[in-house]
Amino acid sequence: MTRGRHVLGLLVAAAACALPATASAATNQWLGLRVLNQIHQGGENETPSNTLFGYHDGLSKGGDMIELDVHASKDGQLVAIHDDTVDRTTNGKGRVAALTLAQLRRLDAAHNFVPGENAVPGRPASAYPYRGVRSGKKRPPAGFEADDFRIPTLGEVFAAFPDVPVNIEIKGKTQEEKFRVGDLLAAYLKRAGRSDVIVVSFDQAAVDRFHAAAPRFDVAPGVDGISGFLLGGTPAPAGTKALQIPITYAIGGAEFEIVTPERIEKAHGAGIAVHVWLDKSEENDAVYGRLLDLCVDGVMTAEPTRFEAFLEARRAPRAGGQGGSDGCRKPTAPPAGCRVRASKLVRGGGGGTLALRVQRHGDLRGACAAKVALTGMVIGNGPRPLAVRLGSGRVTIPAGRIAAIATVRLTKDGRAFARSVDGADVRATVTAGGRSDSRTLTLGGG
CATH class of the missing domain: 2.60.40.730 (SOR catalytic domain)
Structure with a gap:
């Protein structure tokens, strides 16, 4: 999910509409996968956001699942990029929806990446270790090539990581754009033949539209769906298999706690996994420990190396079978042996x-x-x-x-x-x- 304090629709007010109930825990694959090190945008504080290089780097450091954002290009291609413009992260200018795939491919998606800070324009050239790899002016790291530093298509991500679960956020500047992205995504996933994906958007209408078009794919609710389920007394929206929430939400000078024992228990009782996304200030062992004590199923982290070190030191149970036991639900044991x-x-x-x-x-x-x-x-x-x-x-x-x-x-x-x-x-x-x-x-x- 997007970083920062986003309006959780008003987790301070009850939502109005009742929606169909979610499936049971027995049919929820995400309840059998914990604790997931979910690499947010590939781990955007450590590597260039939403690049094949970044995803591989985050996975090689211990990541279990890729979190990415999709927009649609002018010519209807799904591409992995967080913002609705290319200005912040690349050497280009303009809205993603106004550029063709060919135009997007030419851009350097690592142009403004500063280690430890995500994408930050305006620094001295020496601050950007991967600037120029895409254009051939700088040699790529061993085992990579220039194309690993461009804006990838969703198809390229699936081809490069065929066995890694993927969390896909529907993006767009307007609801019309989100609907277009969701429609394209539904059509693509039906062709792709993969079930290890979960789809989310802050816009509940976009999630509902996607689910209606592709009901066999898991979804996480948007703002209104989360609000209604946690405070409004309504069932989670149809298709919901995970809540993806921040720890707190600030409004009117006050800060409200979203991740509480009662809310985690409510989600798990309804057969829903809980994935928590973090702000940079929350990337520390104290926060990680509190989340694991609450039995969350996954953490969306911009710093997968740091989170992985914590998981290993704590011997937390993992989806890959490694780790110990923490008194929470045990993950489903994978078939033994190297694959x-x-x-x-x-x-x-x-x-x-x-x-x-x-x-x-x-x-x-x-x-x-x-x-x-x-x-x-x-x-x-x-x-x-x-x-x-x-x-x-x-x-x-x-x-x-x-x-x-x-x-x-x-x-x-x-x-x-x-x-x-x-x-x-x-x-x-x-x-x-x-x-x-x-x-x-x-x-x-x-």
Whole structure:
């Protein structure tokens, strides 16, 4: 959810309309996933907001779930960006809804990122460590490429992180824009074939419209839905599987407590998970501890490294099976063993290597050692493509981590393939714990 003190519709007044009841806890996947380290915009105080680089970085530091915002471009493409303009975070100007996807893709989404402060324009150039990576003026970090620093489409996020749950917030400057985004999102999710998503908006009408169009996808209510459920005595809106709320809300010089034991208990009693989003001032161990003591199911944090360190020190139970017990509801135990898959292939800096992003899912207990092998496909004289062994390597994903990067040293034929072939299919095979996963990735297809 958006940072800051947003109007929770008036959590100081009862909502008026009664809405259908929510499903039971037995059918709510989010009640079996805790404690989630939900990387807000990828962890926007640590990495550039809503970029593929930021998401991967947050997951590699212990994140369990991606939180992102979607707007629609002028030509109807869903893109991950928080603001309704590109001015604050990029080197461009203008409203997202007025720019085409091609125009948005050219922008540097890390242009104004300052570590520890999110996007802050007007600083000396030295304050921006990733400025220029998108344009090619600066080399990307190992295992990444220039395209990882642009504004991504929702499809690119899903393709890069096929096994990571995603929280999607419908955005737009006007309700009409939110309705358009929600309609596009409903159509896209129906095609995408994934169920590990939850959709939210501050605008309850936008949530209701989305749910009517795509009722099989989980939602979190907006301002009016939260108000009615917590104070108005009405059931949660149809499709509600989580409340996503701030700790407090300030109005008229007074501050009201939103996250209380009674409200957490009420949500859980109705079969609804509770996800809490934090302001920067709330990113500390005292706040984290209080939230875990209240048995919240997830925390949307801009500082996933700090929150992960707290979770590990406390040995909090986790969706990946690691951690201990805290007296709250136990998460659903994932199937035992290492499960990994390849998610993206990137050229190495020197030409003699390729970098393969490896994604782990399910059981995250213990380190997971994986072998990787790459095979290039070349069109020959026969009816079938020729297989070229490109190289192999190893990678270890630490306990509790989802993502890592494997460096693959290329064979002689592999180096020639990488130099001469762009946009070619590469078969990536990742083996861990006696299980192998193979999939076709594109070299240089960014």
